[in-house]
Amino acid sequence: xxxxxxxxxxxxxxxxxxxxxxxxxxxxxxxxxxxxxxxxxxxxxxxxxxxxxxxxxxxxxxxxxxxxxxxxxxxxxxxxxxxxxxxxxxxxxxxxxxxxxxxxxxxxxxxxxxxxxxxxxxxxxxxxxxxxxxxxxxxxxxxxxxxxxxxxxxxxxxxxxxxxxxxxxxxxxxxxxxxxxxxxxxxxxxxxxxxxxxxxxxxxxxxxxxxxxxxxxxxxxxxxxxxxxxxxxxxxxxxxxxxxxxxxxxxxxxxxxxxxxxxxxxxxxxxxxxxxxxxxxxxxxxxxxxxxxxxxxxxxxxxxxxxxxxxxxxxxxxxxxxxxxxxxxxxxxxxxxxxxxxxxxxxxxxxxxxxxxxxxxxxxxxxxxxxxxxxxxxxxxxxxxxxxxxxxxxxxxxxxxxxxxxxxxxxxxxxxxxxxxxxxxxxxxxxxxxxxxxxxxxxxxxxxxxxxxxxxxxxxxxxxxxxxxxxxxxxxxxxxxxxxxxxxxxxxxxxxxxxxxxxxxxxxxxxxxxxxxxxxxxxxxxxxxxxxxxxxxxxxxxxxxxxxxxxxxxxxxxxxxxxxxxxxxxxxxxxxxxxxxxxxxxxxxxxxxxxxxxxxxxxxxxxxxxxxxxxxxxxxxxxxxxxxxxxxxxxxxxxxxxx
Ligand code: PEP
Numbered sequence: 001x002x003x004x005x006x007x008x009x010x011x012x013x014x015x016x017x018x019x020x021x022x023x024x025x026x027x028x029x030x031x032x033x034x035x036x037x038x039x040x041x042x043x044x045x046x047x048x049x050x051x052x053x054x055x056x057x058x059x060x061x062x063x064x065x066x067x068x069x070x071x072x073x074x075x076x077x078x079x080x081x082x083x084x085x086x087x088x089x090x091x092x093x094x095x096x097x098x099x100x101x102x103x104x105x106x107x108x109x110x111x112x113x114x115x116x117x118x119x120x121x122x123x124x125x126x127x128x129x130x131x132x133x134x135x136x137x138x139x140x141x142x143x144x145x146x147x148x149x150x151x152x153x154x155x156x157x158x159x160x161x162x163x164x165x166x167x168x169x170x171x172x173x174x175x176x177x178x179x180x181x182x183x184x185x186x187x188x189x190x191x192x193x194x195x196x197x198x199x200x201x202x203x204x205x206x207x208x209x210x211x212x213x214x215x216x217x218x219x220x221x222x223x224x225x226x227x228x229x230x231x232x233x234x235x236x237x238x239x240x241x242x243x244x245x246x247x248x249x250x251x252x253x254x255x256x257x258x259x260x261x262x263x264x265x266x267x268x269x270x271x272x273x274x275x276x277x278x279x280x281x282x283x284x285x286x287x288x289x290x291x292x293x294x295x296x297x298x299x300x301x302x303x304x305x306x307x308x309x310x311x312x313x314x315x316x317x318x319x320x321x322x323x324x325x326x327x328x329x330x331x332x333x334x335x336x337x338x339x340x341x342x343x344x345x346x347x348x349x350x351x352x353x354x355x356x357x358x359x360x361x362x363x364x365x366x367x368x369x370x371x372x373x374x375x376x377x378x379x380x381x382x383x384x385x386x387x388x389x390x391x392x393x394x395x396x397x398x399x400x401x402x403x404x405x406x407x408x409x410x411x412x413x414x415x416x417x418x419x420x421x422x423x424x425x426x427x428x429x430x431x432x433x434x435x436x437x438x439x440x441x442x443x444x445x446x447x448x449x450x451x452x453x454x455x456x457x458x459x460x461x462x463x464x465x466x467x468x469x470x471x472x473x474x475x476x477x478x479x480x481x482x483x484x485x486x487x488x489x490x491x492x493x494x495x496x497x498x499x500x501x502x503x504x505x506x507x508x509x510x511x512x513x514x515x516x517x518x519x520x521x522x523x524x525x526x527x528x529x530x531x532x533x534x535x536x537x538x539x540x541x542x543x544x545x546x547x548x549x550x551x552x553x554x555x556x557x558x559x560x561x562x563x564x565x566x567x568x569x570x571x572x573x574x575x576x577x578x579x580x581x582x583x584x585x586x587x588x589x590x591x592x593x594x595x596x597x598x599x600x601x602x603x604x605x606x607x608x609x610x611x612x613x614x615x616x617x618x619x620x621x622x623x624x625x626x627x628x629x630x631x632x633x634x635x636x637x638x639x640x641x642x643x
Contacts, residue, residue, distance in 0.1 A: 002138060002141060003141045005134055006134055006135060006137075006138045006141040006142060007141070007142060007143075009130075009131035009132075009134040009135050010071050010072075010074075010131075010135050010142050011072070012128075012131055013068070013071055013084060013128060013131050013132060013135060014068045014069075014071040014072035015068070015072075016068070016128060017064050017065065017067050017068030017071065017084075018065055018068035018069065018072065019068075019110070020064055020109055020110050021061050021062065021063070021064030021065025021066070021067075021068055021162065022061075022065055022162070022166065023110050023112075023113040023114075023177070023179070024057070024060065024061035024064065024108075024110075025058070025061035025062060025065060025162050025163075025166045025167040025170070026166055026167075026170050026175050026176055026177050027112065027170060027175040027177075027179075027298060028054065028057045028058050028061070028167050028170060028171045029054070029057075029171070029294070029298040029299075030108075030112060030175070030180075030298060031057035031060065031061055031108065032050075032053045032054045032056075032057040033294060034057075034107075034108035035053045035056055035057055035060075036048075036053050037104045037108075038104065039053070041103030041104050042103075050238075054171075058163065058167045058168075058171075061162070061167060062159070062162050062163050062167065065158070065162045066155070066158060066159060066162065067080060067083065067084055067087070069154065069155070069158045070155070071084065071135070071142075072145065073144065073145045073146050073151065073154050073362075074142040074143060074144040074145060075144075075146075075151045075154065075155060076151075077139040077140060077142055077144075078139045078140070078447065078448075080139075081132070081135045081136040081139040082136060084132050084135065084136070085129075085132045085133065085135075085136040088125065088128055088129040088132040089129065091125050091128075092122070092125040092126060092128075092129045095107055095118065095121045095122040095125050096122050098118045098121070098122070099118040099119045099121070099122040102118060105117075105118070106118070107121045109121055109124075112179035112180050113177075113179040145362055146361070146362055146365045146366075147365055147368075147369055150361070150365050153361060154358060154361065157357065157358070158354075158358075161353075161354050165353070165354075170298075172316065172318050172319075173316050173318060173319045174297065174298055174299060174302070174314055174315070174316045174319075175298055176346055177343070177346060178314075180295050180296075181201075181202035181203065181295070182295060182296040182297070182304075182311060183311065184311050184312060184313065184314060184338060184339065185310070185311065185312075185338060186310070186311045187309060187310045188203065188206070188222055188306065188309050188310065188311060189222040189223060189308065189309025189310065190309070191203045192206060192218060192219075192222050192309075205289045205291065205292045206218065206288070206289075206292050207288060207289065208221050208262065208264060208286045208287075208288055209286055209287045209288070210284070210286055210287075211269060211272060211284075211285045211286060211287055214287075217286065221260070221262065221306075222306075222309040223309065224260055224306075224309075225308060226259065226307065226308065226331075227254075227259045227260075227305060227306065227307050227330045227336065228259060228260045228261070228262070228305070228306040228307075229250065229251075229254050229259060229260070229261040229262070229303065229304070229305055229306075230261075230262055230263075230264055230296075230303070230304045230305075230306065231247065231251075231261070231262070231263040231264070231283065231301055231302075231303055232263075232264050232265075232293050232296050232297045232299075232300075232301060232302045232303070232304060233263060233264070233265045233267070233275075233293075233300055233301035233302075234265065234266050234267075234290045234293040234294050234300055235265070235266065235267055235271075235290065235300065236265055236267040236271045236272060236274070236275040237267060237271050237274075238300060239275075239300045239301045239317075240299075240300065240301065240317050240318075241278070241279070242317070243317045243318075243320055244278075244279040244280075244281075246317075246320045247279070247281070247301070247303075247317075247320070248279065248280060248281065248282075249323065249326075250303065250320065250321065250326065251281070251282065251283045253326045257329055257330070259330065261283045261284075262283065262284055262285075262286050263281070263283050263284070263285045263286070263301075264286050264287075264288040264293060264296075265285060265286075265287065265288070265293070266287065266288060266289060266290030266293055272285045297314055297316075298316075299315075299316035299317055299318075300317075301317050302314065302315060302316055302317060303315045303317075303320060305330075305335075305336075307330075307336065312336070312337065312338045313335065313338070313339065321335055391595060391596055392595070392596055392597065392598050392620050393427075393428050393554075393598045393620070394426070394427035394428060394598070394614075394620050394621045394641055395427060395428040395429070395430060395554060395598055395600060395620065395621040396425075396427055396428070396429055396430075396621050396622050396624065396634075396637055396638045396640075396641070397429070397430035397431070397432060397451075397453070397481070397483075397515055397554075397556070397600065397621070397622070397623050397624065397628075398430065398431040398432060398624050398625075398628025398629075398634055399432050399455060399483060399486070399602075399623055399624065399625050399628060400431065400432065400433045400434060400437075400455070400628060400629060401455065401488070401625060402434060403629055404433070404434070404437070404629065406436060406437060406440065409433055409434070409437040409440075409441065410437070410440055410441060412629070412630075412631060413431060413433070413437070413441045413444075413445060413450075414444065415631040416431065416450065416631045416634065416635070417444065417445055417446055417449070417450060419631055419635055420446075420449050420450060420635070420638070421446060421449060423635075424449065425449065425638045425639075425641070426638075426639075426641040426642045427621055427638065427641040428451065428621075429449065429450045429451065429638055430450065430451040430452070430453050430481050430515070431445075431450060431451075431452060431453070431628065432452075432453040432454060432455050432481060432482075432483050432515070433452070433453075433454070433455070434455065435454055435455075435469050435473075435474070435477075438452060438454060438474065438477035438478070438479045439477040439478065442477050442478025442479060443478075447478075447480065451480050451481050451513075452477075452478065452479045452480060452481065453479050453480065453481025453482055453483060453512075453513075453515065454469070454474040454477075454479055454481070454482045454483070454512075455482075455483050455486070456469075456482070456483065456484070456486075456489060456503075457469060457470060457471040457473075457474050457482050457484070457503060457506065457507055457512070458470045458471070458503070458506070459499045459500075459502040459503045459506065460502075460506075461506060470506070471503070471506040471507045471509065471510040471512055472506075472510045474507075474510070474512060475510040475511060475512055479512070480511075480512065480513055481512060481513045481514075481515060482507050482512045482513075482514055482515070483514075483515045483517065483556075483623070484500055484503050484504055484507065484514050484515070484516050484517070484541075485500045485516050485517040485518065485537065485541060486517045486558075487517060487519055487521075487558060487560045487563060488563075491560075496540075497536075497537065497540025497541045498540070498541075500516075500540070500541040501540065501541045501542075501544060504516065504541055504542055504545070504553075508545075508549055508552060513552055513553075513554065514542075514552070514553050514554070515554045515555075515556050515600070515623065516541065516542055516553050516554070516555055516556065517556045517557075517558050517602070517623070518533075518534045518537040518538060518555065518556070518557055518558070518581075519533075519534065519537075519557055519558040519559045519560050519563075519602075519603070520533040520534065520559060520560065520561075521533075521560045521561065522560065522561035525559065525561060530559070530577055531577070531580050534557065534577065534580070534581055534584075535584050538555075538581070538584065538585075543588050547589050547590075547593055550585075550589055550593065550597075551593060551596060551597070553597070554597075554598045554599075554600060555581060555585075555597060555598070555599045555600065556599075556600040556601075556602050556623040557574070557577060557578060557581060557599060557600070557601055557602070558601075558602035558603050558623060559577075559603050560603075561603075562602075562603025562604050563602065563603045563604070563625065564604070564625055564626060565603075565604060566604050567603075567604060568603060568604045568605065568606075568609050568613075569601070569603060571609075571612045571613050571615070571616055571619075572616075574601045574613055574616065574619055575616035575617070575618055575619060578599050578601065578616065578618035578619050579617075579618045581599055581618075582594045582595075582597065582599060582618055585597055598620040598621065599618060599619065599620055600619075600620060600621045600622050600623045601613050601619050601621075601622050601623070602622060602623030602624065602625070604626075605622040605623075605624050605627065605637060606627050606633070606636070606637065607627070607633060607636025607637050607639070607640065610622060610636070610637045610640035611640040613640075614640050614641060621641070622637060624637055
């Protein structure tokens with residue numbers, strides 16, 4: 001149920017982020033204009049230069065798209081879910097402000113593809129925020145679509161795609177998908193006529209006025225039969241002037257062929273005269289509303305070709321028609337027809353070059369993971385196979401006991417975190433700390449490298465149990481593990497097998513992984529009763545679990561006579577009893593479960609004896625007390641797995 005909820009939330013968020021990131025990236029200038037609208041509404045319009053707003057536009061759309069991809073593929077689940085939540089909190093507050101004060105009419109969250117009112121946007125964000133909370137609460141419930149080792153391919157491929165092939169390409173040429181009312185195929189004549197008849201159309205602000213007399217010639221231009229070139233330059237002062245000769249050449253061509261050519265701008269007469277002096281432009285200039293011009297074409301200047309009042313071609317100044325293309329009349333050339341790359345062709349391009357490679361990669365990755373799993377499974381059931389424990393998780397866990405005040409504990413955890421980030425361990429690493437450290441350490445610990453755990457939890461769910469800390473409380477700090485059944489708790493706090501049974505159940509109910517300690521005293525060892533003791537301890541507290549739940553338990557064999565005494569069980573002694581423990585697990589749950597159970601050794605384990613202990617086939621790591629209190633000592637034991 002929880003898993004289903006998290007994954008539905010993940011999918012809905014991922015699809016929304018991918019779509020909204022994509023439609024923004026496809027039109028970086030449109031997103032830039034929207035950012036400028038926001039800044040103006042906040043009174044900052046004149047303070048932020050254009051290159052910054054344009055960079056913010058590309059960055060914003062790229063980030064949104066990439067977060068969606070990360071959620072979809074479950075890449076860096078914990079980090080991504082936190083970032084998504086932070087962004088959703090910010091966006092919900094921002095859109096509440098927008099809906100309340102209405103400084104701009106449309107928030108632009110889906111570019112021009114889908115225009116929502118400010119209140120619609122706010123409620124949409126409330127829903128997305130709720131989904132983000134679900135994903136943030138249980139990020140590890142999202143199964144990965146692709147193995148961790150291949151995630152970089154998806155991440156880099158998607159990043160290059162959205163930045164280079166979508167955003168920068170759209171910026172250099174024109175948006176590959178045009179959601180505005182002036183897209184190729186739009187019938188401006190018909191739209192304008194409807195507007196004149198009083199109908200509601202998006203062309204209300206479209207007009208063309210001569211510069212000298214201020215005469216409205218919109219009707220004349222749109223009703224002109226055949227071809228008309230419109231050079232669109234919202235602001236000549238900021239227009240790109242690298243293609244001036246090309247523009248003059250196109251104007252010469254249109255005059256020779258008798259096609260009308262106008263330059264539509266919102267610039268002042270002074271700016272027009274400066275442009276004419278600088279470029280030698282002979283074409284007529286007309287005035288049009290600047291926002292309309294920015295909507296017509298995302299290029300300054302850009303060129304548009306109308307045929308019978310219908311938009312049939314649009315060019316950015318970076319991709320104007322070549323000289324060879326403008327030799328014959330438009331009626332006889334391909335240029336005079338609408339381009340063949342229709343919307344379905346573009347969607348097909350997207351599917352072929354973006355979606356398909358990712359789907360193929362995912363299938364290949366899953367097949368590879370499956371075949372690896374099969375190979376391991378086959379190995380595992382071969383009784384002669386000495387590499388059984390490859391399937392088991394190797395762990396080195398620290399038990400700080402009642403040592404370290406908060407400041408010292410944080411310093412130790414930070415040192416360990418940095419050390420292991422720089423030199424990745426070859427095994428799972430866990431630190432189990434006093435309760436008071438947990439929440440602070442969970443804030444910075446990279447739990448992909450070091451798991452965090454408590455040393456105990458209560459045997460009651462909640463209520464009037466002064467001084468106790470429940471499993472739910474432990475979990476809420478961000479910890480994932482808990483040590484239960486440690487001999488010090490059994491001996492000094494009289495924790496019986498029944499009490500421990502309750503604790504195990506509560507810990508598992510709260511999704512904590514239990515490191516369950518067993519082990520005999522010196523007298524018991526001397527009386528040769530060690531096997532009997534560990535068996536009784538398992539039967540008393542964990543053999544009641546279902547197979548599924550037992551699989552989540554890590555066993556720690558700790559002979560009491562070796563704990564904190566400096567006396568270690570020899571590697572042979574330890575191996576003998578580990579093998580016995582595994583055999584009774586096999587009796588209870590079957591060989592497969594026994595082969596998969598991690599059994600740690602604990603008791604005066606140090607960097608000097610760890611390699612010999614860990615080399616034994618049934619010893620899967622250690623539970624470390626004293627030697628876990630110094631980063632260097634603990635690291636020495638962790639490194640035993642590299643030898
Ligand atoms: C322990 O208490 O779990 C333990 C193994 O302690 P030490 O390593 O200090 O013997």
